[in-house]
Amino acid sequence: MNNSKDDIQTNELNEILKVRREKLAKLRESGKDPFKITRYDPTHYSEEIIEYFDELEGEEVSIAGRIITKRVMGKASFAHVLDAKGQIQIFVQINKLGKEAYEEFKDYDIGDIIGVKGEVFKTNRGEISVRASEIVLLSKSLQPLPEKWHGLKDVDTRYRQRHLDLIVNPDIKRTFILRSKIISSMRKYLDDKGFIEVETPILHSVAGGAEARPFITHHNTLDIDLYMRIALELHLKRVIIGGFDKVYEIGRVFRNEGMSIKHNPEFTMIELYQAYADYNDIMNLTEDMIYTIAKDVLGTAVINYQGEEIDLTPPWRRLSMIDAVKEYTGIDFRSFDEDSTAREAAKNIGVEVEENATWGLVLNTIFEEKVEEKLVQPTFIKDYPIEVSPLAKRMVEDDRLTYRFELFITSRELANAYSELNDPIDQRERFLEQAKKRAQGDEEAHMMDDDFVNALEVGMPPTGGLGIGIDRLVMLLTDSYSIRDVILFPTMRPKE
């Protein structure tokens, strides 16, 4: 139909693209349009043929995959075919395949998808191969693949055209296979413990559950702006109020903030809530779950992250924020309770804080600047100041602090959890406090959420909650340097 248009385009293409389009046109003319084929029946994956060679030697098999190398030597040829599980060599001979089919094969390109039927054997050089008796072209590749030897290195192309990355860089594929296994192992762990997986809205009229700037979108029929969720928290607690006592959700959240090797604007979190449990129970669950996943997926709890050995075997160190600051800076926040004294202490060790920073804010700032980077092995830091924890329950022992912990591994925050604040009057006051900060220009301060406070008034049992950044967990367990290496299609600015 669009012949004239195709011709114009063809003229502008470079030689490689032109040649492949001409080959496709030739195939179509001779009634062998590969794009008309709808299915193929492979009997084996490459991996199985290699693993079970002893049983399969001499047997006829069929495989399907992409041609990734090709060596034509007159009347015989070798090629490697890449399928989902690996690659295997095929041996193609003119007298086995017939002259016509052999000539067609010689025209196939690296990148084409073929189905190959043939007998399993080992070459003189000892490589397990399939001797082709029949080859079907299942799809024509119109673009050249990146080079086989050096692969695809350009990170821009790797992220924008991840399909190419997956084809030519096998290690990347492994990361995404592990990612899938990690998430399914997590689901299994929680399901076995009686948790129910639920789904809550992504479009929120109030973006709550975290301190972050949201993305804003618009619903046409309702004619209202909506926020993309920044956390799962508030709806999940409403599910707990509704009477489910163990729930979790694994899902995408969106934060309109900076990007880095640790941050992508959309990322995946798991949050779970367990009624009648406190943050100590959640610590136990967290270390047991991550340990179990590591053993399940990697077969070991001692892992290597960027050259550093990390031991995930429980129990993990548990340290209050006050004790952590004392250990790494010598400052004992228990010995004073004046805001001014705290600010003075910060100044003495070169940590800058706001003029009116409170005792708790100073404690948190010193922790972030002086302690976090030291927490390489798994460490729970607990008892966070109330100012930075608007949804956590106040400690009975010290009302400046909350029953909250964060998990640090390789100096990175991996999880955040607390005994959930279930006092609706306190919650409303804290939201009002946050609203005040918001009015003063703090775009990350929490919004007032009347629906949530109203639900709390109905009565929420004492509950422990946990959030884990799945991408960061995957980074840790796959030894990935950047979050972009564990997200198939990281957010990129469009080209041009």
Add this chain to the structure above:
RNA sequence: GACCCAUUAGCUCAGUCGGUAGAGCACUUGACUUUUAAUCAAGGGGUCCGGCGUUCGAAUCGCCGAUGGGUCACCA
């Protein structure tokens, strides 16, 4: 958002002091029936990221911009 670095053939990369653009792989043609980054012979292929400027002359020097990466800031 600030600073630093990168961008040359489809891919991976050279390119000296500013003097008409190079290699390997990939591609095309030919030879070759057990290759292993197959080999041999011949050939084609460029918006040197874009624009402006300096210069007799710019891939190379300067300025502006684009995209990416890194560091910092903010956050998980």
